[in-house]
Amino acid sequence: MKITEENKVRLIDYISVERIKQSLIRRHERFTESKWTRYFIITSVIQAVFAIVFISRMLVRNSKAANQFKNKSQFITDECSNISWDRIQNIIGENIVFLIFNIFQFWFCQNAIYNQNTIQIINIAIINYLCALFAIVQIVEIDIWTKKANVCLPGFNYRPIIAAYEIPLIVILVICATLQVFFTWKLYQQFGWNIYKKIGADLRMQKIYRTMLIFVMLLKIDLFFMNYLAIESCIVTSPGRSNLNIKPGLYYFHICITIIIVFLQLLVWHSLRTESSFGMKVFIGAWIVCIADFIILLVESIKPSSEESWYFFTCFIVVGIVMGLITLLWSIFLLRNFGKGLKPHLSRQNHLENLPMQQPADPSTSQHIGPPARWAIDD
Numbered sequence: 001m002k003i004t005e006e007n008k009v010r011l012i013d014y015i016s017v018e019r020i021k022q023s024l025i026r027r028h029e030r031f032t033e034s035k036w037t038r039y040f041i042i043t044s045v046i047q048a049v050f051a052i053v054f055i056s057r058m059l060v061r062n063s064k065a066a067n068q069f070k071n072k073s074q075f076i077t078d079e080c081s082n083i084s085w086d087r088i089q090n091i092i093g094e095n096i097v098f099l100i101f102n103i104f105q106f107w108f109c110q111n112a113i114y115n116q117n118t119i120q121i122i123n124i125a126i127i128n129y130l131c132a133l134f135a136i137v138q139i140v141e142i143d144i145w146t147k148k149a150n151v152c153l154p155g156f157n158y159r160p161i162i163a164a165y166e167i168p169l170i171v172i173l174v175i176c177a178t179l180q181v182f183f184t185w186k187l188y189q190q191f192g193w194n195i196y197k198k199i200g201a202d203l204r205m206q207k208i209y210r211t212m213l214i215f216v217m218l219l220k221i222d223l224f225f226m227n228y229l230a231i232e233s234c235i236v237t238s239p240g241r242s243n244l245n246i247k248p249g250l251y252y253f254h255i256c257i258t259i260i261i262v263f264l265q266l267l268v269w270h271s272l273r274t275e276s277s278f279g280m281k282v283f284i285g286a287w288i289v290c291i292a293d294f295i296i297l298l299v300e301s302i303k304p305s306s307e308e309s310w311y312f313f314t315c316f317i318v319v320g321i322v323m324g325l326i327t328l329l330w331s332i333f334l335l336r337n338f339g340k341g342l343k344p345h346l347s348r349q350n351h352l353e354n355l356p357m358q359q360p361a362d363p364s365t366s367q368h369i370g371p372p373a374r375w376a377i378d379d
Contacts (some may be wrong), residue, residue: 036190039366043176047128051103051169052099058095058138058166066092069158090313100228121188122184130319135173137312138312141228141312142312143160146158211334215327216251218326226265226290232258233254234258250300278340280331283331298317302314
């Protein structure tokens with residue numbers, strides 16, 4: 001029977017719809033698998049909603065303050081007002097970064113539960129505490145800007161009311177992070193069976209698999225940190241910025257690095273799935289250059305005066321460098337594991353995102369060949 005073009009299109013549409021339907025069903029099953037998965041998802045939703053609301057309020061407040069400062073200083077062109085103007089623009093940029101990161105963090109939470117990645121779940125709680133620290137840094141930033149702006153423009157007299165804006169954000173981040181620490185332990189026990197079921201009793205293969213999971217998690221975090229840090233750096237180091245102005249040669253070099261980072265992440269995903277040693281070696285070499293570029297930016301961002309320093313950006317770069325170094329280290333670990341039996345688990349039929357298997361209804365009835373070490377459920 002000859003299949004017409006119209007029937008082919010209908011068949012493709014049907015398959016696409018069925019795939020989406022199956023994906024949604026599976027996602028719902030994973031999210032509602034136990035009370036701990038439900039609690040974790042609910043906590044992530046609550047955190048995302050409140051964080052986005054609080055950060056949006058801060059963004060609106062700071063944008064209004066910037067407009068007020070601009071209106072009052074439009075006829076003043078001294079260095080003090082220029083630095084203050086650049087700083088408030090930087091703070092607004094921080095708010096946007098924070099806002100986007102909380103959206104990313106919400107996806108990161110859902111992704112961890114869907115893939116039942118215990119390592120990723122553990123890091124979510126740590127990242128939330130770091131977010132609270134970043135919020136504290138923003139308090140320092142807005143306080144420095146307020147004092148400087150009020151000195152530059154004696155009639156400005158701006159008051160940011162930190163207790164009504166930044167403090168609620170810090171409180172909700174700390175509460176959610178603390179709850180997720182408790183949920184993480186429960187989920188660690190619930191999902192611990194999966195690696196044993198997927199890999200078996202071979203402790204060497206379990207170690208290789210764990211290394212791969214950590215590397216995949218690092219790539220997901222780098223997807224935000226490295227790309228956004230690179231783009232943000234292009235903006236704040238552009239010619240004409242008074243408080244973080246680097247040499248034109250370094251600026252254009254960083255633009256090249258920003259473009260390279262995107263291609264490197266595509267390269268490393270392909271190299272991981274195909275166990276390409278050449279691709280991984282190219283990634284490692286180029287990644288070292290990217291880290292060196294961020295170190296240069298870190299040195300350039302450190303100023304002798306606290307009024308000229310941009311603490312949020314400095315902390316952001318430090319986190320980016322640390323993440324880059326950890327990713328570099330794990331890429332070397334992963335390269336050494338190529339050709340040792342993990343490739344069948346990385347086939348297209350078993351995509352990286354679907355590696356962890358569903359936990360059996362009664363894992364205690366399963367036959368154990370040997371102790372599953374830390375990955376098994378502690379009955």
